[in-house]
Amino acid sequence: MWRIPKTEHKNLKIPTVAKSGFFWFVLLLLIVCSVLYLPTVTSVSSSVDGRELPIYCVETPKKQVALSFDAAWGNEDTQTLLDILAKYNVHATFFMTGGWADSYPEDVKRILAAGHDLGNHSQNHKNMSQLSDEDCKQELMSVHNKVKELTGYEMFLFRPPYGDYDNHVITNARDCGYYPIQWDVDSLDWKDYGADSIVQMVTQNEHLGNGSIILMHNGAKYTxxxxxxxxxxxxxxxxxxxxxxxxxxxxxxxxxxxxRQIPDSK
Structure with missing residues (x-):
């Protein structure tokens, strides 16, 4: 059995910090700090019968609904929409493509400055379910980084173009730190049926209720x-x-x- 030679053993000194117990105090402190600052583990389940689902609406006792606008073409009416929202002290969510942000960077800044959400609508408005995992994430992160560089805002809401998704679209979005968002009330404003039709489709919609998410488009003719x-x-x-x-x-x-997104307490 190997032993420390007596001459070395005689001169071997135990560090003072270890003798004083300070060493063990520091070690314990490091362990406690590492536990306290571990990333928070959240409880989220988006799978139903093997299907990964985006959020269409929310179960809530509050009589609240969310207005959302997809921005993929045109900006002629954007300021008018912002003025109307401000008039009634309403804040909404604008889901924008990377191409729209490229074309109208000042509008992106104005939307955020007015207190509205900036949401991700992909870079190129493609059918995401037809893309690879790598391309899905590229579609998300390209516009994400663009908007962050432009405004400093970290987007975390994603609406798939055309409402098109499958399991891999949802999981890729979550891997990128996004909540996938759909809608349960469709204004059908993009069909250009007229203002009265839009009002009726939203306010008399059979799905309208607490927690509804309403879909509109900032570039539609009659919105x-x-x-x-x-x-x-x-x-x-x-x-x-x-x-x-x-x-x-x-x-x-x-x-x-x-x-429908339901809190775990229910």
Whole structure:
């Protein structure tokens, strides 16, 4: 058995910090700190019968709904929409493509400065379910980094173009730090049926209720003409209009088969 030679053993000194117990105190402190600063583990379940679901709406006792606008083409009406929202003290969510952000960077800044959410609508507005995992993430992170560089804002809400998704689209979005967002009330404003049709499709929609997410488009022909009546009608019915970020749960939730986000306490 190997032993320290007596001559070396005689001169071997135990460090003072170890003798004093300070060494063990420092070690314990490091262990405690490492536990305290571990990343928070959240409880989230988005899978229903093997399907990964985005958030279509939210279960909440509050009479709140969220207005959202997809921005993929044109900006002629953007300032008008912002003025109407400001008039009624309403904050919404704008899901923008990278191409739209490239074309209208000052609008991106104005939307954020007005207190609205900036959401990710992909770089090129492709059908995400047809892309590889790598391309999905590239579509997300390209516009993410662009908007962050432009405004300093870290987007975390994602709406798939065309509402097109499958399991791998949802899991890739979550891997990139995003909450995938759909809608349960569609204004169909993109069909250009007119302002009255938009108002009816939103305010008389069979799915409208607490926690609804309403889909509109900032570039649709009649959206600006319908928005004020949509807002006043919803407010008249007792609804508070909030951005998607304020409506959804960030953790401790699960989904039902309709894509309704439900807090785990229920």
């Amino acid at each position: 600006k003409d319908a928005l004020e009546t949509v807002i006043t009608t919803l407010q008249g019915a007792g609804y508070e209009l909030v951005p998607v970020s304020q409506l959804i749960y960030r953790d401790h939730y699960h989904m039902d088969h309709e894509g």
